[in-house]
Amino acid sequence: MTTTLTGSRRPQKTVDREGPRHPRRTARRRNWAGGLAGWLWLGVVVVPLYWTLITSFKAQNRYYASNPLVPTGDPTLDNYRLVIEADFLRYLVNSVVVTAGAVVPAVMFSFMAAYAIVRGWRMPVMRAMNGLFLMGLAIPLQATVIPVYLIIIKLQLYDSLLALILPSIAFAIPLSVLVLSNFIRDVPKELFDSMRVDGATEWTTLWRLAAPLTRPAILTVTIFNALTIWNGFLLPLILTQSPDRRTLPLALWTFQGQYGVNVPAVVAAVVLTTLPVLVLYAFGRRQLLSGLTAGFSR
Numbered sequence: 256m257t258t259t260l261t262g263s264r265r266p267q268k269t270v271d272r273e274g275p276r277h278p279r280r281t282a283r284r285r286n287w288a289g290g291l292a293g294w295l296w297l298g299v300v301v302v303p304l305y306w307t308l309i310t311s312f313k314a315q316n317r318y319y320a321s322n323p324l325v326p327t328g329d330p331t332l333d334n335y336r337l338v339i340e341a342d343f344l345r346y347l348v349n350s351v352v353v354t355a356g357a358v359v360p361a362v363m364f365s366f367m368a369a370y371a372i373v374r375g376w377r378m379p380v381m382r383a384m385n386g387l388f389l390m391g392l393a394i395p396l397q398a399t400v401i402p403v404y405l406i407i408i409k410l411q412l413y414d415s416l417l418a419l420i421l422p423s424i425a426f427a428i429p430l431s432v433l434v435l436s437n438f439i440r441d442v443p444k445e446l447f448d449s450m451r452v453d454g455a456t457e458w459t460t461l462w463r464l465a466a467p468l469t470r471p472a473i474l475t476v477t478i479f480n481a482l483t484i485w486n487g488f489l490l491p492l493i494l495t496q497s498p499d500r501r502t503l504p505l506a507l508w509t510f511q512g513q514y515g516v517n518v519p520a521v522v523a524a525v526v527l528t529t530l531p532v533l534v535l536y537a538f539g540r541r542q543l544l545s546g547l548t549a550g551f552s553r
């Protein structure tokens with residue numbers, strides 16, 4: 256028996272009882288206040304840089320007679336020539352020696368200390384050591400100038416580059432240990448266990464596993480400490496006396512006389528002092544940003 260279907264079922268139309276929908280607003284409201292604040296902040300940052308650059312090319316006798324924000328009609332390189340002839344290369348070498356001599360030991364010691372603290376966290380000694388490093392963050396440099404000065408005098412290191420390197424290492428360690436220990440703590444424990452099963456020692460695990468995985472943090476603390484020590488002024492002022500032991504920030508006093516200041520020459524020295532910092536930042540910008548933002552993305 257065959258049956259035929261005389262009618263076909265048609266899909267019923269659904270009635271939208273909610274009424275017509277308004278199109279979504281894809282464009283957000285513009286934040287005029289935030290944009291205006293951003294442009295104002297850009298002006299605050301750019302105007303001093305612009306003034307510094309144009310002033311370094313002005314002659315000293317025309318600096319006070321012209322508008323400080325208007326470029327000079329006849330730029331000159333005499334200010335840069337004066338800075339270079341005033342033992343600028345010696346001051347540059349001193350700054351490089353102090354920065355490299357303090358950053359390299361500080362980062363290496365901080366990395367090993369951070370690894371020991373993370374791996375031996377169950378030991379009371381390591382927890383106490385971590386607390387000691389954290390206490391170092393609460394002590395400002397200005398509060399220890401007199402004790403550091405007396406220690407340097409007792410060690411007979413006054414007026415030497417080593418007198419600048421040793422305190423710089425001490426003040427760079429606490430923050431470096433804090434940053435590196437947080438990064439090492441994020442390394443999966445299974446990786447350390449697998450290295451131990453393979454027969455690797457703690458020293459091998461330190462440099463073959465922990466160091467490659469925490470390279471952004473190592474570069475971050477390296478660049479941060481290098482910039483801090485490079486721009487240091489208080490320690491060179493207190494712990495050195497001879498002109499041949501001056502670093503670049505302290506050497507800016509060379510262009511300050513008893514009755515006046517050679518402003519274009521000082522500004523030219525500031526430009527030359529800033530160039531190594533800009534080069535360092537240009538090469539390590541990506542690693543620095545990734546190291547600073549990695550802790551927020553985890």
